Amino acid sequence: MNGVEALSWLKSVPMKLKLLSCCFLLFILSCQSFPDDISSELNQTTTASFAGNLTASEKTNESSFVPAIVTPPATVVPRASEILGKKQVPILCYHQIRDWKPTDSKVSRTYIVPPAAFAAQMRMLADNGYHTITADQLYAYLVTGARLPAKPILLSFDDTDLDQYTVAYPEMKKYGFKGMFFIMTVSLGKPHYMNREQVRTLSDDGNTIGSHTWDHHNVKKYEGKDWITQLDKPTKQLEQITGKSIRYFAYPFGLWNTAAFPELKKRGFIAAFQLNEKPDPIDPLFCIRRIIVPGTWNGGVLQQWILRDF
Numbered sequence: 001m002n003g004v005e006a007l008s009w010l011k012s013v014p015m016k017l018k019l020l021s022c023c024f025l026l027f028i029l030s031c032q033s034f035p036d037d038i039s040s041e042l043n044q045t046t047t048a049s050f051a052g053n054l055t056a057s058e059k060t061n062e063s064s065f066v067p068a069i070v071t072p073p074a075t076v077v078p079r080a081s082e083i084l085g086k087k088q089v090p091i092l093c094y095h096q097i098r099d100w101k102p103t104d105s106k107v108s109r110t111y112i113v114p115p116a117a118f119a120a121q122m123r124m125l126a127d128n129g130y131h132t133i134t135a136d137q138l139y140a141y142l143v144t145g146a147r148l149p150a151k152p153i154l155l156s157f158d159d160t161d162l163d164q165y166t167v168a169y170p171e172m173k174k175y176g177f178k179g180m181f182f183i184m185t186v187s188l189g190k191p192h193y194m195n196r197e198q199v200r201t202l203s204d205d206g207n208t209i210g211s212h213t214w215d216h217h218n219v220k221k222y223e224g225k226d227w228i229t230q231l232d233k234p235t236k237q238l239e240q241i242t243g244k245s246i247r248y249f250a251y252p253f254g255l256w257n258t259a260a261f262p263e264l265k266k267r268g269f270i271a272a273f274q275l276n277e278k279p280d281p282i283d284p285l286f287c288i289r290r291i292i293v294p295g296t297w298n299g300g301v302l303q304q305w306i307l308r309d310f
């Protein structure tokens with residue numbers, strides 16, 4: 001970005017952001033240019049798309065699809081090393097919350113948490129002073145250094161399973177806990193999955209709704225129109241359901257590659273969540289780490305893992 005381009009961009013920024021922008025601009029003008037690695041990190045900016053920008057016909061007719069509108073940059077993202085240097089917030093990942101069936105394999109039981117175990121885990125968090133935070137709070141902490149409550153933790157739920165709404169959500173409400181629900185839109189309204197109204201209720205109650213693609217295909221294999229099918233259309237649908245912009249993404253199976261980052265960014269996503277791999281050293285916001293909580297963990301075991309792993 002040269003000085004002229006920077007001035008032009010500054011004109012498009014809302015007043016509240018101009019102070020921050022001025023510091024950034026002065027730095028640019030004084031340096032003229034950064035080494036490539038530094039400038040690319042400084043130029044990583046947040047974007048967001050807004051359901052409020054959709055026309056009435058777009059809201060009612062999903063076939064008249066147009067890509068979500070992306071707003072100008074809002075925040076300068078700090079260097080990757082700064083983000084990676086912060087203390088990690090524990091992020092837990094849940095799938096099904098139900099009792100095991102005899103047909104459940106040993107592997108699937110690592111993904112299925114019986115309601116009693118989930119209740120014990122939530123009780124442990126409450127009894128030990130943990131505070132659930134939202135994805136926006138995590139993002140603000142990582143990007144701007146915003147303060148978090150004591151013992152912060154983020155609860156996330158993948159795959160749209162109905163028991164997340166009927167079992168986990170009421171259990172969380174006992175303690176005022178909020179969560180982040182990653183929805184795969186192909187499942188909405190199908191048996192054993194949440195419907196649109198339930199997703200809207202979660203959103204209205206302060207939980208975060210994120211995207212988990214249309215039908216859970218591996219992001220590493222997308223090409224061409226796959227991005228429209230798996231990202232654009234589900235995002236638009238979730239924005240119509242919640243009335244809010246959808247800015248967080250969870251990779252199906254936790255599988256990710258750096259080629260997905262620009263595709264997510266240009267669609268307005270500001271962070272993406274994987275599972276337990278080492279984060280990318282250049283762009284850690286797009287591969288934030290989570291751990292799957294197995295159904296075999298009681299509250300005490302969960303607490304040990306939180307203390308040991310984050």
Ligand SMILES: [Zn+2]
Pocket residue numbers: 158159212216251252253
């Ligand atoms: Zn999934």
